[in-house]
Amino acid sequence: MQKNAVKKYILSKEINKFEIIPAYLPEEKGDMTNNDLKNSFVEPDKNYFNVLVMGNWLELYGLDIFIYAVKKLIDNGINLKANILIYIYSEPDLSYKMKIESLIESLNLRENVTFIPETDDTSSVYRVTDIFVRPTHTDGDAMSVREAISFGIPVIASDVCERPEGVVLFKNKDPADLAQKLQHVLDNFNFFKIHVSDSEPRAYGEKLVQIYSNLF
Template identity: 30%
Template sequence: MKVLHIINSLNIGGAQNLLLDSIDYYKKKNIKITVLSLSTNFKPLTNQKSDVIKVIDSDNPKSFKSFFCLFKYLNNHEFDIIHAHLFPTIYYCSIFKKIGLFENPLVITEHSTYNKRRKHKINKPIEKFIYNEFDKVVCISDGTEKQLNKWLKIGHKTEIIYNGVSLNKFVSKKSIVNIEDKNIIKIIMVANFLPQKDQLTVVKAMKRLDKRYELYFVGDGSEISHIKKQVEKLNLDERVFFLGKRNDVPNLLRKMDLFVLSSKWEGFGLVVIEAMASGLPVIASDVIGLSEIVNGYGALFELGDFESLSKKIFKLTQDNQIYSEYVSKSILRANHFSLEKMVNNYIDLYQNLIE
């Protein structure tokens, strides 16, 4: 089976990381996979998988050049399944199928519970027109499916396949932590600096915690300058650290004591599973996409409520028994979301569409 995955770019991000990590699992199942990026903006180490990765020579996936080059590529290559990710890639593929460029099954993955196109009802008929060409729309969580069907009512096309994590990359072998006796408690949040991620809430929570607590941000983005200014304004320079984009996230997670994610919305929150697999207790905002994963296995706080977040951080790190219980819950939860299981589910889907 020949499968083409098309994505805007291979820069650092949840969907991008997931796709790159899954390549080896597809190969083990004898799937001839090709990954096509619509721009040259890609993460380091991508060249290690250069045998399956193809890149369109463009710096902007929304450009006419990317659109035309994708048209040309699809016109010159044959695949059994075409699988598209993210906007505008999903729009391009829908249009190409509409005009008869290819007849193969077209699959997309819906990676989020929300996007800006849903802000305006005028976009709904356009979206219905686009989504009509997809043979299957894979939603990465129950919340993602519900929000999509609330918007477009296309339940006959949707199927839930949960994201997965390469668990072996994140499993921690560190000894049991005596959290009560630690002089420094290290908190980490891994997320790009975008309005969606709301790092400011975590910064404000830090102001209410004593000097034993340190916060480490991993990621980059348009909001980072603003967040840095707020850190300075709150005199947290010596306790809040910005690590930028990193390729050693598994190793960083092993050095931390607690994981926090304050997003306003998420499709799934893959990084939460990575943290859980690393044996970190997780505290996350109580929003669709995160609550589905964290509820019962970690702690949830109301969106934007930094006082509640600070109290939960404090409570979780003051008692060894409570902390250890959350560590065990995290590991248990992570084991439900292996990358191998996810890939197997996709292969089953592809085979059903071909048959």
């Protein structure tokens, strides 16, 4: 449920004192120790930008929008590696999976797109990511967005809901606008790296513990 919808519901119940706390807890920022992940992921290279998107084989995650945007940037001469981390946490849409794989082939992006298998070692994935993209068609307070910010990664996300401070928004389902925003972040990468570091999300763990402690 989106933050504004929660606020609207609470206000409708005439509850005057409330605070909405994100479910975000900081990731442990360890070193990349997963060899399988190392082999499947593109290591940082000064000649490339690593752009990451996380999701599932479902249309709502907007992988096709992301792929079209990547194609536009590469055609414009940008050295870019697109890394897609697929989490199978619900029944995948196999027809959509085939659509994405066919799209990558038809756009000649096989050398530019890497699929990363599901892993519990997400901190290692973030450590080798330059830019994080969240192209979802519908969303809430996405944990992956806050996690990426906590690792100092500039984030670009669809404008389908309220996003954390510092996130660059693009028009929902608009690959041209996503490509434009990606280009803007790439052209001003150092600025966005500094800016995202200044907006690192709070860790709400202690606040949650305090609230539950006060209940007993």
